[in-house]
Amino acid sequence: MISFFLLAGLWTMVWLLHLNGLPDYRRQNPCHLPPDGRMQRHVRRVLPATGLAGACLLDGLDGLFLWAFTAPVTGIALGMALPFARAVRETRAAGCSPTTRTGRNRQNLQKHPEAPKYLP
Amino acid sequence: MSPRLRTALRLFHRWIGFPAGLFLFALCFTGSLSCFSPEIQGWMQPRTALHSPLPAMTRTGLLKAGQELKKQLDTGTFAFLKLPSPRDPVFRLWHYDGHIFLGPALAPDTGLPLTDHDVTGGTFFVTLHASLHLPSPWGQLLTAIVGIGLLVTLLTGLWLQLRRFLPDLLLFRPRAASQRRWLDLHLLCGTLSLPVLFIIGLSGVVLQSQKLIHMMNPPHHPSGHASRHQARTTMPLSLSPAIIDGLTENGLRQWGTVADGFFMQTGREIGLYGPDTLHFCLQRQALTPSHPTLPPRATCPTVHGFFVGLHNLRWAGLVTRWLYCLSGLVGCLIIGSGIVLFLQSERNGLAQSERNGLAHAGTVSPCRSGLQHLYRALATATLLGLPLATLALFWSTRLPAPASLSTILWEEALFFGLWGVSLFHGLITRQAARHQLGLMAVMGLGLTGLDLLTRPFHTGRPFLFGSVDGLAACLGLTSLLYLRRHQSGETA
Structure with a gap:
């Protein structure tokens, strides 16, 4: 159980660093991390490997599977929770009712002028 | 990616994914439940878990359960005796009826029956997962084909999403339009659990293919070889308290525990099989009165054992099994959202063709709407x-x-x-x-x-x-x- 909580924290950190490393127009940074730099990229690459090694040392084969299963579970939980958290924060900042749909949440990110064109 | 390739991939993803998804949802759902098959059995038979604290296995209970096993074998039922474990703290005197395992539960301290009726239990979901309760080999064949469908759908989905894989990794817009919301959910779950689902699917396909190959080419037995049934009918089985005691002691010495192991007839004598929870790879070795110790074996002696270990995760701890179960439910979410997207896309296509006047009144439209109704x-x-x-x-x-x-x-x-x-x-x-x-x-x-x-x-x-x-x-x-x-x- 302790390994699970440690790994969940580690993967949450990795996903937050990943989100912080996205381009400015789609960056979701709920923890107000400083802008992405070499250090953050390095930590993002090192953390999963460290977690894997630690989990294997602590729990052996069980730790390996725990490491592999924790990644999608924390990612999905974070991916689903973040938009709701941001919507509540934005509505509070705007002083309107929480049921009001915010413009940012509805925008199509693919149509943003800075978004890369995927189709020729 | 060229538009033509993208269209082809999308076509494959949709038209392999939808029919396969109908079965895959059932496989993922029942697979998730199968992770906790003994616990479901316990819930369905609450009398097996009434005492608090639950008593441990005693010698009296073991000998009494051994007598019950002997009685079953004498009446011609090919039963086996599953020993108590923390996950299922009672003796199970089970036999296989062709679909599920059933039989009485016996108290671990006295060996007396605990329930008065059988239930379908957790093994019902295991069989549903393995063969959809269809007759052999059709169930295995269908499951294997559907498993290949899963792998194809995962690969085509990955290829379609490849360029946006990293940027859209955690993208979910819950307040967007319905189709966009479902697509975000499909991609969020699909991209993050892709490696896990691929390994689960691949190991499942390998195991089913092995079963099918085994059915098509059954192992050749030399002349004079007796099946378990023949061996039992030719010579009465000896199951004295001394044999049970001796095997249990040897088992404890060999494996450290006999919890979750089982007594089953092997050849002309009774054997104590070790718990599946001991090793990653499945190793079904039995201690018998004539072979009281086991020779050292490789950690993973067969490919089949490796894939069983990878797919069933019987050896794993509670948290890992919960996460494995959650991964199966995430699989259900991916397939479910994919089916919803398919239905929405079909509905939009029908509406579009009707708007453009392409559908000829009375011919194409009722046919397509009828099909859409069937899909729904x-x-x-x-x-x-x-x-x-x-x-x-x-x-x-x-x-x-x-x-x-x-x-x-x-x-x-x-x-x-x-x-x-x-x-x-x-x-x-x-x-x-x-x-x-x-x-x-x-x-x-x-x-x-x-x-x-x-x-x-x-x-x-x-x-x-x-x-x-x-x-x-x-x-x-x-x-x-x-x-x-x-x-x-x-x-x-």
Whole structure:
């Protein structure tokens, strides 16, 4: 159980660093991390490997599977929770009712002028 | 990626994914439940978990259970005796009826029977997962084909999403338009759990293919070789207390524990098989009176053992098994959202063709709308009918069965009957999904009440009952919330 909580924290950190490393127009940074730099990229690459090694040392084969299963579970939980958290924060900042749909949440990110064109 | 390749990939992803998804949803759902097969068995037979604290296995209990095993073998039933473990703390004197394992549960301290009737139990979901309860080899064949469908769909989906894989890794917009929301959910879950699902799918396909190959080319036995049944009928089995004691002591010395191991006839004598939880790879080795010790073996002696270990995860700890179960449920979410997207896309295509006047009145449109109706009914039966039938099975194990039917026949008939009715309901009315969601909310939320009413409040395993009741309540609550949201959306 302790390994699970440690790994969940580690993967949450990795996903937050990943989100912080996205381009400015789609960056979701709920923890107000400083802008992405070499250090953050390095930590993002090192953390999963460290977690894997630690989990294997602590729990052996069980730790390996725990490491592999924790990644999608924390990612999905974070991916689903973040938009709701941001919507509540934005509505509070705007002083309107929480049921009001915010413009940012509805925008199509693919149509943003800075978004890369995927189709020729 | 060229537009032509993208169109081809999309076509493959949709038209392999939808038919395979109808079966894959059932496989993922039942696979998730199979992770906790002994616990489900315990929930369905609450009398096996009434004492608190639960008694440990004693020599008296073991000898009495051994006598019961001998009686079963003498009457011609090929039974085996499963030893108590923390996950299932009673003796199980089981035999295989061709679909499920059934037989009495015996107290670990006295060896006396604990329940008065059999239930379908957790092994029902294991069989449903392995062969969809279809006759052999059709069930295995279908499961293998559907598993290949899963791998193809995962690969085409990955290829389609490849360029946006990293930037859109955690993208989910819950307040966007319906189709975008479902697509975000599909991609969020699909991209993050792709490696896990691929390994689960691949190991499942390998295991089913091995079974099919084994069926097509059965192993050749030399002349004079006797099957277990022949061996048993030629010589009476000796099962004295000294043999049971000796095997148990040897087992404890060899493996450190015999919990979750089982006594089964092997050849002309009784054998004690080691627990599956000991090694990653499945190693079915037996200690017998003539071979009281086991020679050292490789950690993973066969490819089959490796894939069984990878797919079943019987050796894993509780948290890992919970996460494995969650991964299966995430698989259900991916497949379910994919089916919803398919239906939305078909509906949009139909509306578009009608707007453009391409559909010839009276010919193309009724045909396409009829097909769309069929797709919707199939999707309803898969996404809602199966969980509904599962809840009904849980309810039926706690309620009295009709006098004219045996309990197992009644429970299985109810499960498959309700699943079939769900499909029929979807075919005759467009409101089927709403009605079934309502029923699921009632049954899911009501299971806790039923559980508390049909067993004493204090049990030896409160976490087990709480977990099953909690999961059912979550299912019911989700159905209720979706129903409310759907209705408020329509009102608006």
